[in-house]
Amino acid sequence: MNMHMFQMNGKNIVLDVNSGAVHVVDEIVWDIIKLYEDKSLELIIDDLKNKYDESDIVEAYKEIQTLVDNELLFTKEEELDINYNPQNIVKALCLHVAHDCNLKCEYCFASQGDFKGQRLLMPLEVGKRALEFLVENSGNRKNLEVDFFGGEPLMNFDVVKKLVEYGRELEKKYNKRFRFTITTNGILLNDDNMKFINENMDNVVLSLDGRKEVNDRMRKTLNGNGSFDIIVPKFLKLVKLRGDKTYYVRGTFTSYNLDFSKDVLKLHEMGFDSISVEPVVASPENDYAILEEHLETILNEYEKLSSKYIELKKAGKGFEFFHFMIDLNQGPCLIKRVVGCGAGVEYMAVTPEGDLYPCHQFVGDEEFKMGDIFTGVTNEKLREKFKRANVLTKSECKECWARFYCSGGCHANAYNFNKDITKPYKIGCEMEKKRIECAISIVANGC
DSSP states (O other): OOEEEEEETTEEEEEETTTOOEEEEOHHHHHHHHHHTTSOHHHHHHHHTTTSOHHHHHHHHHHHHHHHHTTSSSOOOOOOOOOOOTTOOOOEEEEEOEEOOSBOOTTOTTTTTTTTSOOEEOOHHHHHHHHHHHHHTOTTOOEEEEEEESSOGGGGHHHHHHHHHHHHHHHHHHTOEEEEEEEEOSTTOOHHHHHHHHHHOSEEEEEOOSSHHHHHHHOBBTTSOBSHHHHHHHHHHHHHHHTTSOOEEEEEEOGGGSOTHHHHHHHHHHTOOEEEEEEOOOOTTSTTOOOGGGHHHHHHHHHHHHHHHHHHHHTTOOOEEGGGOOOOSSOSOHHHHHHTTOBTTTEEEEOTTOEEESSGGGTTOGGGOOEETTTEEOOHHHHHHHHHOSTTTOHHHHTOTTHHHHTTOOHHHHHHHHSOTTSOOHHHHHHHHHHHHHHHHHHHTTO
């Protein structure tokens, strides 16, 4: 598929898939483009003469021809030969500093923090070795990413602090730069750890689902009560103290709140201006799972949210919604657009014992154990499998107009639903395509 045409938020939008060029066009150009590949100018004039003047058709046709000549429209697909990461450079680690949690969220993929194993905290020496492993496997790359993750990482915060300190030592010794991120449910936030987080974390992810009744239905404390009233004041305080440093509130919507745009807008109303609300990924037998029968409602909800998003942006009351952020200039390099997140290749997760997995969503599944931070990646066959899983090798992706934006989707979701990392999760694909359309329409409206 070389072209994708859609209408949204008052704009006629044409995406040239292979060049990435996006065109906002008037009605006559829209109508001609639909006929351009199959009909000559004379036949197009004949088809459209009752709707437009012939001179206008000819002028619009010439404009389209100029775009075609400049390879901005109807661009042919190039033969791509991707040699992805031949040196096996690792640039990012997700450190599971706590396989334990002080919430019991119903939809938790980590089985309430223990990843279907023992409840463990990462020892300091394992964490230090993980940072050394990252440095040793980073080649000439200077900027490295480390995510402190759980469970709930604040349950092992002394180790987090010492690992940041050790990372700074490694930076000086090896001329590297660590970019630290922490994800927290907020229960244990206090003045001291807020101060440390704001001083040392390049990004903070705050887990909150939106409206109180939505959040508290799924995100409960260990005694069964809702977490909203405990964490919201802490999150607001942390964000205020954080100033202009990066953070985002990360929520999850389920079948219970298919009207999730209300949760996004509620989070904005509460004072958060960087927001991500993601669809739950759960097997169909769970009553909160997203099913194909929910898709129409969800896709309409994204469109509704995009319209409100434009309205707020134009009124000077805008915010950042993760799925509506898109770069239509150059964006990521071609390899990044083809291979995606880099899980199992450039990015890996580390358990409290030091085992390596492709990402946090594979942790606990022994089939996906890649090795450990002490001996390195030993399952080379698995790493090669992840290297080859890209939009050029996934049959469903080859004909999809969104392939260079979604990069083939999430490997973990593909495996969880299809037991094959090369077979994309269909429901996820449809939602992603709608989010991309929404994002493009927002830019087309000058926002």
